[in-house]
Amino acid sequence: MAFRCPKVWLWRWRRNPLKRRADTVEAWVLLGAGMLTVLGGVLAGLTVARSVEQELARERAEWRPVTASLTKDVPGTSRAAGGASNGERVWAEVRWTAPDGSSRTGQARVRPGSSVGTPVTVWTDRRGRLVTAPASESQARVRASLIGGLAGVGAAMVPFAGGRVLLTRLERRRLDQWDLDWARFDPLWGAGRADESR
Known part of the structure; x- marks a missing residue:
């Protein structure tokens, strides 16, 4: 495991005779x-x-809101057990008139228990297709x-x-460069240490 020194901020940008080209890169x-x-x-x-x-x-x-009407009765009850609306919605088929005057049908979320012809507000794009509310x-x-x-x-x-x-x-x-340099200079240092021991 290599020895790690404390980090010195911006050391790569400081002048240092030991700094190599690789450090600058x-x-x-x-x-x-x-x-x-x-x-x-x-x-x-x-x-x-x-x-x-x-x-x-x-x-x-x-996108514009359009009033559509239910084409079929929706099963269920529109009130929760306590008598207040619980906000639950179900999918049902509705009919509306597109900007070009044609009649369109599609699926929209409505209250359970709604009857045929109940008005429902839906959102349509410029071509009269159903979209979500913007x-x-x-x-x-x-x-x-x-x-x-x-x-x-x-x-x-x-x-x-x-x-x-x-x-x-x-x-x-x-x-890798350190390994090469070490392999090149280690024998020279070893020879110097051998001469000193004589």
Whole structure:
């Protein structure tokens, strides 16, 4: 096991007669990988977050609530045992009119026990297709932040992992060079020690 000395900050950038070319290369690799990790992560995160927020804003502007009606009775009861609504919803078929005037049907969540013709509010896109309710501005901000954060971390991992791989290879190469240098000079030191013992 190799002996480890205490870490000295920025030692790769200080003047030192024992500093090798490999130490300088390693310093630049660390700096480059660190900068790419931070900048790449931040830029990717901000770009993705902005894109998600714009898409959600477009959905808020284009999607519209439409009143649909149930096509069949929905089984069940609409009240909980205590007489208050429990907020439970079930899937049922509804019919609505698209912007082009055509009649459309689809599945929407409604209260159990609703009868045929009960009005139900559904959300549709510009073509009249069923969609989920759009995210509010605050929900959009949170969602964009989360997706942007994940994208930023994912993008930052690429240069970080690449830098770690490169540093590991440089370390292995440095240790191999130490072995070669040791093999070359150890016999000379051994001869010097033998002369001193005479």
